[in-house]
Amino acid sequence: MPPLEMPLLEYDGLRVELPGTARPILDGVTLSVAAGEAVALVGESGSGKSVTARAALGLLPSGARTGGQVRVDGTDLVGADAARLRAVRTGVASMIFQDPRAGINPVRRVGDFLTESLRLVGGRTRAEAEARALELLTAVGLPDPARHLRQYPHQLSGGMLQRVMIAGALTADPQLLLCDEPTTALDVTTQAEIMAVLGQLQRDRGLGLLLITHDLDLAAATCDRIYVMYAGRIVETGTAADLLAIPRHPYTAGLLGSSPPLEGTPGRLTPIPGAPLSLAEAASGCAFFARCRFAQPGRCDLTPPVLTSPVLTPPVPTLPVPAPAAPTLVACHRADELIEENR
Amino acid sequence: MTPGRLWAVARRLLGMALTLLATSFLVFSSLYLAPGDPASFLVRGRSASPQELAAIRHQYGFDDPFPVRYWHWLDGVLHGDFGRSYLFHQSVGEVLWSRLPATLLLVGVSTLLIAVVGIGVGIVGALRRGTRTGSAVLLLVTVGAAVPSFVAAIVLRSVLGVRLGWFPTIGNGTGVLDRLHHVVLPAIALSVTFMALVTRVTRSAMLDELRREHVEVALSRGLPRRTVIRRHVLRNALGPIVTVCGLLVSGMLVSTAIVETAFGMSGIGSLLVQSVDELDFQVVQAIVLLVVAAFVVVNTLVDLVYPLIDPRVRAAGGAR
Numbered sequence: 001m002p003p004l005e006m007p008l009l010e011y012d013g014l015r016v017e018l019p020g021t022a023r024p025i026l027d028g029v030t031l032s033v034a035a036g037e038a039v040a041l042v043g044e045s046g047s048g049k050s051v052t053a054r055a056a057l058g059l060l061p062s063g064a065r066t067g068g069q070v071r072v073d074g075t076d077l078v079g080a081d082a083a084r085l086r087a088v089r090t091g092v093a094s095m096i097f098q099d100p101r102a103g104i105n106p107v108r109r110v111g112d113f114l115t116e117s118l119r120l121v122g123g124r125t126r127a128e129a130e131a132r133a134l135e136l137l138t139a140v141g142l143p144d145p146a147r148h149l150r151q152y153p154h155q156l157s158g159g160m161l162q163r164v165m166i167a168g169a170l171t172a173d174p175q176l177l178l179c180d181e182p183t184t185a186l187d188v189t190t191q192a193e194i195m196a197v198l199g200q201l202q203r204d205r206g207l208g209l210l211l212i213t214h215d216l217d218l219a220a221a222t223c224d225r226i227y228v229m230y231a232g233r234i235v236e237t238g239t240a241a242d243l244l245a246i247p248r249h250p251y252t253a254g255l256l257g258s259s260p261p262l263e264g265t266p267g268r269l270t271p272i273p274g275a276p277l278s279l280a281e282a283a284s285g286c287a288f289f290a291r292c293r294f295a296q297p298g299r300c301d302l303t304p305p306v307l308t309s310p311v312l313t314p315p316v317p318t319l320p321v322p323a324p325a326a327p328t329l330v331a332c333h334r335a336d337e338l339i340e341e342n343r
Numbered sequence: 344m345t346p347g348r349l350w351a352v353a354r355r356l357l358g359m360a361l362t363l364l365a366t367s368f369l370v371f372s373s374l375y376l377a378p379g380d381p382a383s384f385l386v387r388g389r390s391a392s393p394q395e396l397a398a399i400r401h402q403y404g405f406d407d408p409f410p411v412r413y414w415h416w417l418d419g420v421l422h423g424d425f426g427r428s429y430l431f432h433q434s435v436g437e438v439l440w441s442r443l444p445a446t447l448l449l450v451g452v453s454t455l456l457i458a459v460v461g462i463g464v465g466i467v468g469a470l471r472r473g474t475r476t477g478s479a480v481l482l483l484v485t486v487g488a489a490v491p492s493f494v495a496a497i498v499l500r501s502v503l504g505v506r507l508g509w510f511p512t513i514g515n516g517t518g519v520l521d522r523l524h525h526v527v528l529p530a531i532a533l534s535v536t537f538m539a540l541v542t543r544v545t546r547s548a549m550l551d552e553l554r555r556e557h558v559e560v561a562l563s564r565g566l567p568r569r570t571v572i573r574r575h576v577l578r579n580a581l582g583p584i585v586t587v588c589g590l591l592v593s594g595m596l597v598s599t600a601i602v603e604t605a606f607g608m609s610g611i612g613s614l615l616v617q618s619v620d621e622l623d624f625q626v627v628q629a630i631v632l633l634v635v636a637a638f639v640v641v642n643t644l645v646d647l648v649y650p651l652i653d654p655r656v657r658a659a660g661g662a663r
Contacts, residue, residue, distance in 0.1 A: 089565030
């Protein structure tokens with residue numbers, strides 16, 4: 001259970017809009033990660049989950065109009081100057097990117113990648129930085145780290161390189177680790193290893209973790225709480241166990257139904273029909289309307305649903321701040337009826 | 344250096360030698376096929392009987408069969424003897440040697456201009472993309488690439504040379520400073536087009552690299568933007584920049600013909616024009632061979648340096 005104090009990472013109604021698009025990339029994203037807590041943000045490609053994660057480091061697309069707040073350790077990053085951003089990036093939060101082949105400069109040595117921020121920003125000598133790099137490579141379970149320091153990225157496998165990426169994220173000694181699909185670019189056995197490394201680091205170091213993934217089962221296995229995102233909005237949030245047991249939003253249910261179960265005999269998979277809303281499409285009501293099998297014309301397509309606690313009928317617009325108890329919140333006009341329909 | 348790497352270097356050097364040999368054959372035979380009889384050039388104006396012409400041909404070895412003449416010439420070239428200039432009544436080596444420093448200075452200053460201005464403006468163009476400065480760079484590149492060196496030479500001479508009187512407009516100059524002063528305008532005229540090309544390549548290579556995810560990763564780790572630009576963007580863009588600089592610089596000797604003539608400089612380029620006019624075959628052969636050799640050597644150097652710029656090439660065993 002997360003502590004009552006100020007969350008380590010807190011999004012408060014974050015809105016990100018790019019010129020020339022029909023809808024905002026992010027629309028009122030409210031999300032929090034407490035110190036030492038593992039939280040997942042789940043959604044399809046293009047749902048805005050990567051943009052959300054990057055916002056926690058102040059890495060927003062250039063030319064974007066932003067609203068709301070993103071506070072990391074109390075510092076608001078929306079509109080923050082370069083010095084404040086650097087302070088957060090070098091001391092509080094760091095990010096593990098999806099594809100280490102693309103994320104690590106191919107023409108520089110692995111050792112350069114690991115030591116450059118320590119030497120150039122942290123003011124350590126080369127020897128100190130290398131000692132720290134060796135220590136971190138050992139911590140992420142890379143055998144023979146001294147040799148790898150002198151190698152180039154193309155000489156390492158994808159899994160080894162993702163360990164290097166994780167070690168690189170740890171050089172800043174962060175309190176918050178942002179993981180943007182850290183295993184998507186890897187093969188299945190390596191995925192499990194990398195997730196194990198991440199889980200162990202998170203527990204051992206008491207890190208706050210925000211895991212970005214499209215895999216609801218992976219999210220539930222790793223994280224305490226889950227946020228489900230669709231078309232730039234949070235559509236449902238709750239504890240991992242709760243969300244998996246009783247998915248209240250049809251989209252969450254759809255995500256669960258379209259992946260094979262981890263236990264028991266796999267039944268027939270039911271894909272979600274249609275495609276996610278592109279940035280060129282705007283929805284007047286619920287963004288999931290066109291793909292939802294419970295959609296009611298004249299009701300669901302009029303106003304966007306607000307994140308509320310599903311047990312209250314009729315829906316009362318409450319401030320969607322996830323309280324420490326992590327209540328389930330859902331943004332669906334028909335959430336209450338659908339629960340009664342006993343899905 | 345690993346044995347594999349050593350072998351790759353050896354192979355490149357061997358390839359360079361073979362290219363030069365093939366070039367020497369082409370250079371020699373193309374002049375053999377060119378119209379005009381060197382013997383009638385030698386008697387110039389005076390009427391000579393066919394017997395006299397035949398005697399001259401025999402004396403200079405013009406009547407030997409082609410392979411024999413080629414062999415004699417090649418043997419001489421390998422020993423540093425390029426034959427005698429009919430025009431200057433000196434050995435070709437001496438003629439070239441006296442002209443070479445002026446041309447090397449011209450090419451050197453131009454290379455510096457291309458590297459410093461071309462790459463510098465290219466970097467500004469990439470980083471200021473979408474702003475007024477960025478658009479100005481694009482305009483400069485487009486105009487610069489379209490200005491032939493002889494037009495640049497005329498404009499520079501008339502404006503900076505004659506009207507403003509800042510620079511001398513003719514000759515090589517004497518003494519170090521005076522020579523440098525004389526070479527400024529020719530060097531600008533020679534490098535305008537090349538600078539524009541290097542700027543364009545630098546700009547687009549930088550823009551390509553700016554989009555890469557590893558740049559975002561570096562920024563996400565709190566490295567200052569300047570550091571990221573230097574260590575990750577410019578560093579990774581060096582491959583195409585060095586390649587195109589090598590190509591341009593190696594081909595620059597040819598363009599000195601126009602610029603040196605326009606500025607009345609006495610160098611290899613103007614010598615080439617003069618000796619072609621006067622059918623001074625031995626000199627033409629030597630200069631063409633020199634031009635090609637410069638091209639091949641510089642490009643081989645670039646190829647040898649490339650694995651240092653991009654280690655992934657090394658992995659491919661130097662096969663590029």
